[in-house]
Every structure is written in structure tokens, then in C-alpha cells.
Amino acid sequence: MINFEEELKRFQPIPEVNQAEDAIYSNDLKDISDIVFQVTEEMKSASEDVANRMVGRVRR
Amino acid sequence: MATKKPVLCPNCGAHIKKNGYCSACHMPLPVLKKAFNTSDYYYNIGYDRAVARDLSGAIDSLNISLRYNKKNIMSRNLLGLVYYEMGEIVNALSQWVMSVNYQLNGNLASKYLKELRQDPTLLANVDQIAQKYNLALSYARSEDFDLSIIQLKSLLSANPHFVKGYLLLALLYINSDNYERARTTLRRVLKIDKANTLAIHYLHEMGDTDENIIEMSKESVENDGLLDADEEAITLSTMGKKNGSRVKMFFGDLVERYKAKAVSRGEYGEISLAKYSGIYVLLGMVLGIFLLYFIVVPAQKRKITDEKDKLIKSYSEELADKNATINSLTNDIANLNAELEAANNPDTAGDNPLPDYSGIQNGMSDEDLQNMINNE
Numbered sequence: 140m141i142n143f144e145e146e147l148k149r150f151q152p153i154p155e156v157n158q159a160e161d162a163i164y165s166n167d168l169k170d171i172s173d174i175v176f177q178v179t180e181e182m183k184s185a186s187e188d189v190a191n192r193m194v195g196r197v198r199r
Numbered sequence: 200m201a202t203k204k205p206v207l208c209p210n211c212g213a214h215i216k217k218n219g220y221c222s223a224c225h226m227p228l229p230v231l232k233k234a235f236n237t238s239d240y241y242y243n244i245g246y247d248r249a250v251a252r253d254l255s256g257a258i259d260s261l262n263i264s265l266r267y268n269k270k271n272i273m274s275r276n277l278l279g280l281v282y283y284e285m286g287e288i289v290n291a292l293s294q295w296v297m298s299v300n301y302q303l304n305g306n307l308a309s310k311y312l313k314e315l316r317q318d319p320t321l322l323a324n325v326d327q328i329a330q331k332y333n334l335a336l337s338y339a340r341s342e343d344f345d346l347s348i349i350q351l352k353s354l355l356s357a358n359p360h361f362v363k364g365y366l367l368l369a370l371l372y373i374n375s376d377n378y379e380r381a382r383t384t385l386r387r388v389l390k391i392d393k394a395n396t397l398a399i400h401y402l403h404e405m406g407d408t409d410e411n412i413i414e415m416s417k418e419s420v421e422n423d424g425l426l427d428a429d430e431e432a433i434t435l436s437t438m439g440k441k442n443g444s445r446v447k448m449f450f451g452d453l454v455e456r457y458k459a460k461a462v463s464r465g466e467y468g469e470i471s472l473a474k475y476s477g478i479y480v481l482l483g484m485v486l487g488i489f490l491l492y493f494i495v496v497p498a499q500k501r502k503i504t505d506e507k508d509k510l511i512k513s514y515s516e517e518l519a520d521k522n523a524t525i526n527s528l529t530n531d532i533a534n535l536n537a538e539l540e541a542a543n544n545p546d547t548a549g550d551n552p553l554p555d556y557s558g559i560q561n562g563m564s565d566e567d568l569q570n571m572i573n574n575e
Contacts, residue, residue: 170269171234
């Protein structure tokens with residue numbers, strides 16, 4: 140049996156025309172290339188950290 | 200010897216190094232290629248679903264396609280188009296604006312946005328529809344169901360393709376145990392989006408089987424009386440119907456353009472000529488009447504006249520024969536009578552005619568009479 144209250148929760152207000160800009164900004168999702176780019180940047184910074192630590196140890 | 204063309208990064212456009220990584224963004228080329236191919240694959244699925252009017256399925260596929268490549272212009276444009284067809288024009292606008300942002304030249308989305316910009320009343324109506332829907336939703340949440348239904352009917356008259364509005368209206372009808380109205384409303388949803396999961400869920404909950412639902416989606420929704428009952432409450436009816444047909448025309452036009460561009464993968468849908476059947480019947484009747492009055496009737500008249508003339512001629516000939524026979528028989532009778540009379544009176548016949556008594560006068564004596572006879 141349909142639970143009206145539960146079903147009503149599925150319906151959300153729709154954006155009006157003056158809220159279209161917000162809809163555009165909120166719609167900018169991440170794709171595979173963004174994720175790969177993020178992962179490579181993290182790996183790059185991690186490797187730089189390791190290199191800096193190594194250099195610090197050598198200097199000491 | 201041909202020079203080898205340098206491979207460019209599809210992400211940033213820089214050169215790809217020999218190890219397969221981009222020299223600027225350090226992205227691995229094989230991964231990007233695989234992602235872009237997968238994006239195109241899901242675009243094709245989304246396209247097929249959109250053409251088969253499984254719009255919610257198309258939205259799912261196109262969103263997956265954009266997850267693999269957010270710069271897939273075809274996917275984004277088609278997603279906007281599907282949103283437009285389902286009456287979610289703000290979402291359509293946002294997809295097209297982002298598409299134009301990624302690629303300005305040679306992008307169909309520029310044309311769509313231009314067409315929308317040329318009609319400022321359409322955008323005003325879109326805004327009004329969104330406001331009405333949000334108001335109807337707030338009425339429903341505060342249990343003012345009648346007001347909510349009036350608002351929904353008003354906005355659906357303005358935009359008959361707004362699927363979310365139909366779904367909310369159906370839910371309100373189900374809540375008020377008006378199942379027939381709910382079915383009529385959901386049938387309209389299935390006409391726009393053949394496999395709308397929420398509509399099918401509601402129909403299943405009302406006890407409809409899958410076969411019933413398939414049959415229901417084939418039935419016509421015209422003149423189902425869903426939006427006619429409260430017409431006095433509708434304020435946007437004239438403008439709205441115009442826009443509704445415009446939405447339909449716009450989607451049809453754009454799907455045709457997509458068909459021309461996409462790789463053909465089979466035919467979907469049917470060209471229905473049923474709406475012209477009345478005109479065809481009328482034309483057939485007019486043609487039939489024309490043939491009857493100008494070809495068949497004159498031929499029949501001519502045939503009847505010929506037959507009549509032949510009949511008159513034959514009767515005239517027969518009459519003349521009869522008259523001739525009568526005349527000859529009359530003559531025969533006269534001759535025979537004369538012969539009969541001659542046979543009955545042999546004395547008076549021949550050379551002795553009766554004496555002339557014209558000289559007899561009153562008062563003559565017997566003697567004078569005898570003299571007169573003797574003289575004769």
C-alpha cells in the first residue's frame with residue numbers, strides 16, 4: 140500500500156529560472172578525468188613530500 | 200616518408216609523452232581513452248532510450264555517460280533535450296549552458312538557447328510553472344489537497360509535458376481514493392515517459408498488472424477529461440496550450456536532428472496517420488459523391504432515355520400494324536355487308552332501281568297515280 144507521507148518526500152521543489160545559475164554550479168560533477176587528475180596530483184605531492192623528507196634527512 | 204602526427208591529450212590538449220602520460224596534466228592516455236569510449240557507449244544507450252521514449256532510462260544512461268566524460272557535448276545536449284521534453288526546463292537550460300561553456304562553436308546547444316531566448320514569454324511561463332509546482336507541493340505537505348490539485352491542473356494545462364506535476368497529481372488522487380483519475384493521470388505520464396518507474400510503481404500498488412499497464416500506455420490520452428474539469432481555475436490555458444504544443448514540436452524537431460547525426464541502430468516508434476483518418480474518410484466521401492453525380496448518374500440517365508425511346512418506337516410500330524389490320528377488316532366487313540344485302544334482295548339489285556315517287560302530291564286521284572306509274 141502506498142504511504143502518502145513517504146511518497147510525498149520523494150517530491151522536491153524544482154528550481155525557478157532565477158535559481159538556474161545555482162543549478163548550473165551544483166551540476167558541475169566530477170568525471171573520470173577529474174578523479175584521475177586528483178589522484179595523480181595527490182601522488183605527485185606525496186612523492187614530493189617523501190623527496191623533501193629524504194633531502195632533510197640527508198642534510199641532517 | 201610521412202611524418203608522425205603528435206598525439207594530443209584529450210583533457211588539456213598538450214603533447215603526450217612516449218610513456219603515455221600527458222606532458223602538462225600528467226594524465227594517462229589509455230585511461231582517458233577508455234573513459235571517453237565508455238562515455239560514448241552510454242550516450243548511444245541513452246540515445247536509443249530517448250528515441251524509444253524511455254526518457255527516465257535515457258536520463259540515467261546520459262548521466263553515467265557524463266560521469267565518464269563531463270565534456271561529452273552530445274550527451275549533455277541530449278540530456279538537456281530530455282529534460283526539456285519532461286517539462287524540466289531549468290534543468291535543460293543548465294545542461295545546455297554547460298555544454299556551450301565546454302564548446303562554443305558548432306554546438307547545437309547554442310541554437311537551442313537562442314531559440315529559447317527568442318521567446319521571452321516562454322521563460323516567464325517556465326518560471327510561473329515552477330512557482331506553481333512548488334506552491335502545489337507546499338499545499339500537499341500542509342494537507343490542502345484541493346488547492347494543490349487546482350494548482351497542479353493549472354500548471355499542467357500550461358505545460359502538458361510536466362511529468363513531475365502528473366506524478367504529484369496522481370499521488371494526490373490516490374490519497375483521496377480517486378483511483379480512476381489517478382490512472383488517467385499516470386497514463387499521461389506513460390505517454391511521455393514509457394517506463395517511468397514511479398508511475399509504474401503507483402499502478403502496481405493500485406492493482407494493475409504489467410499487461411494492463413502496457414495496454415494503458417497504448418490508449419489515447421486526448422479528451423480524457425483530466426484537465427477539463429476545472430477549466431475556470433486555469434489562468435494560463437491559452438498561452439499554455441500554445442507552449443505545450445511548442446514543447447512537443449521542439450522535441451520532435453530536435454530528435455530528428457539527432458537522428459540525422461547519430462549512427463543508425465534500428466528504427467523506433469511508428470508514424471501514426473490515425474489523426475488524419477477523419478480527413479481521409481471525408482475526402483473519400485466527397486470524391487464518391489463527385490463520381491456519383493458527374494459520372495454514374497448521367498450514364499444511368501442516358502441509358503434510361505435510350506430504353507424509353509426504343510420502347511416508344513416498338514409500341515408505335517405495333518400500333519401502326521394494328522391500325523392497318525383494323526382498316527382492312529373494316530373494309531372487309533363493309534364488302535361483306537354489301538354482298539349480304541345484295542343476296543337478301545335479288546329483285547332490287549342490279550339494273551332495276553326503285554321508281555321515283557318525288558312527283559306525288561297530296562290530293563292526287565287514283566287515276567293520276569296510275570298514269571304516273573305507267574309513265575314511269
